Amino acid sequence: MGLSDQVRLGALTRWVTPELVDEVVAAQGRRDKRVGALPAGLMVHFVLGLALFHQDSYDDVAENMVSAIPELGGTIPNKSSFTRARQRLGPQVLEVVFRRVSGPLAAEGLAESFYRGLRVAAVDGFYLDAPDTAANRAAFGGQVTADGSPLAYPQVRVVALSEVGTHAVLDARVGGLVDSEQGLAAPLAARARGILVIMDRGFVGVSLWSEFTGAGAHLLIRAKANNARTPIEHLPDGTYLAKIWKWVGKRRTHSVTVRVVEYQVDGGETIRLLTDLLDPAEAPADELAALYHDRWEAELLNRQLKTYQRGSQQILRSAEPDLVRQEVWAHLTVHHCLSRLITEIAGRHKIDPDRISFVKVLKAVRRSVIQNTTNTPAKLGKFLASLASKLPKLDIGPRRDRAADRIVKRLKLKYADPPKGWTRQPTRRTPPKIITLLPRLV
Structure with missing residues (x-):
């Protein structure tokens, strides 16, 4: 086992296990033909890391993932090496990982x-x-x-x-x-x-x-x-x-x-x-x-994945279609794992999952990767128990009835310009909606 096998996805390792990654890589015929610095198994974790830390550069994501492994700190390859390794991996492995998770x-x-x-x-x-x-x-x-x-x-x-x-x-x-x-x-x-x-x-x-x-x-x-x-x-x-x-x-x-x-x-x-x-x-x-x-x-x-996980108004980082698809499957995999974590925390406290802050859980998982404190089953269990115990910080309360005007913040391509004299109103509380059936009686 090389040092690269110690690279993990923090709390997400509970579902994206090394055994699962190795099994999918082998099944898709992407097993390494020669020993190198960027083996296929490591690249699966790295691509998922790119989704988890979308706003960071390749170098920063690699640093986040190996910062707690001193022996790897000075051996981070350059961006072109990562790109070539992603091309060798292809999109299918990440799609299968998503479907398995x-x-x-x-x-x-x-x-x-x-x-x-x-x-x-x-x-x-x-x-x-x-x-x-x-x-x-x-x-x-x-x-x-x-x-x-x-x-x-x-x-x-x-x-x-x-x-x-x-x-x-x-x-x-x-x-x-x-x-x-x-x-x-x-x-x-x-x-x-x-x-x-x-x-x-x-x-x-x-x-x-x-x-x-x-x-x-x-x-x-x-x-x-x-x-x-x-x-x-x-x-x-x-x-x-x-x-x-x-x-x-x-x-x-x-x-x-x-x-x-x-x-x-x-x-x-x-x-x-x-x-x-x-x-x-x-x-x-x-x-x-x-x-x-x-x-x-x-x-x-959609908002969780696009605005919080990916980052507001961010574009994907891949210049080739296969790498774009690979990146999207990674985002879907990371989001599903975060949803599983949120559902488990909510289940422990018998509350609805929508009361758990997606942003706070996302940040906690990012920290678990950087600190590499959840690289064994025992440490994973301890992390999850610790996170679940912080319910007052994670609980955003029952959802309220609110209304907000729908506008496009970027280039207007889909929606017509607003009526003359219209001004946007702030998000506001609204009373519960009243549904009235319209029966068609003979």
């Missing part, structure tokens, strides 16, 4: 994680900016001007299936702006059996619906304005059955039957939900209307 976390009965015996998850997509290289733009695509000139950064599109109660990513697909959200979401159906999956209206489609229901999942999706507006059967609770169709050109090909729930929040716009839970007795309309708004938990997951 990921999975449901919520214990039975955890608030927001279950609905009438069904685990609740959400599908949502988000973007990560990649360095503006020709290779990245060709692989991922990016915004362009009216005349086709490149605008802003190439964008990586990530679509994730995540547990709403814990923010744990159960599965994900990595593509680019050139890929559709529905196309990336379809393979996630394989991990959704027995789960009630919530999606927004961008995912409405017969093909995607059939993928998930065919895999044994249940769906709750917000409808587009022109979806399922014509009832084919009125139900006793005021909801109704309708069809959504698949279109090829101007011709309808086939359809699926859905149940439609209509309601308003605080007397605002009418929201229409589509579900495959057709029996009102087994899935009352008022419960489904309230449940849909848990989809927002996926947005909070």
Whole structure:
């Protein structure tokens, strides 16, 4: 065993174990052909370290990981050596590590994680900016001007299936702006059996619906304005059955039957939900209307990964598409491990995981890497017990009902300019929302 085998990921070593890394490296055919300073196993930990310390340089990340091992302090290779080692490793190893680590976390009965015996998850997509290289733009695509000139950064599109109660990513697909959200979401159906999956209206489609229901999942999706507006059967609770169709050109090909729930929040716009839970007795309309708004938990997951873990308005560090994908899988792996740690701490104190500060846990894990104080199972257990005992510092309290104006802080590409005379209001407390069903009775 060389000194490089002593490099660990602090508290995350509990799930990304040396044995797991060695097994995945061997299975993917990335085992080292000759002894070198940057073996494949070390590089798996290093790439995960790049995600954990995203705002630090290669040298700083390496220093963080070996600072408690004096013998390695003066042997840190230069950036080009790390880049070549990352290229040899490829993206597949990190993807497999993520899939080996990921999975449901919520214990039975955890608030927001279950609905009438069904685990609740959400599908949502988000973007990560990649360095503006020709290779990245060709692989991922990016915004362009009216005349086709490149605008802003190439964008990586990530679509994730995540547990709403814990923010744990159960599965994900990595593509680019050139890929559709529905196309990336379809393979996630394989991990959704027995789960009630919530999606927004961008995912409405017969093909995607059939993928998930065919895999044994249940769906709750917000409808587009022109979806399922014509009832084919009125139900006793005021909801109704309708069809959504698949279109090829101007011709309808086939359809699926859905149940439609209509309601308003605080007397605002009418929201229409589509579900495959057709029996009102087994899935009352008022419960489904309230449940849909848990989809927002996926947005909070996005913020944890993009704003806190990666860093606000930061771009990824990789100039090549394969290294970008490698980096994204590393971010997803680190986020899942942090979610597992948060869920465990919350479980020990019997509180909701959303009361545990993601930022404080992230900082504690970073310190555990730098200090290398959790490099054995016994020390890991001691660290976790110590972290769990600091509940007053980690507990941010029950979530409050608040509202904030939605604005784009960077280059405006998606949203229209605000109305003349509009000024942004600060984040403010709001009373609980009132949901009013809009039954269609015969």
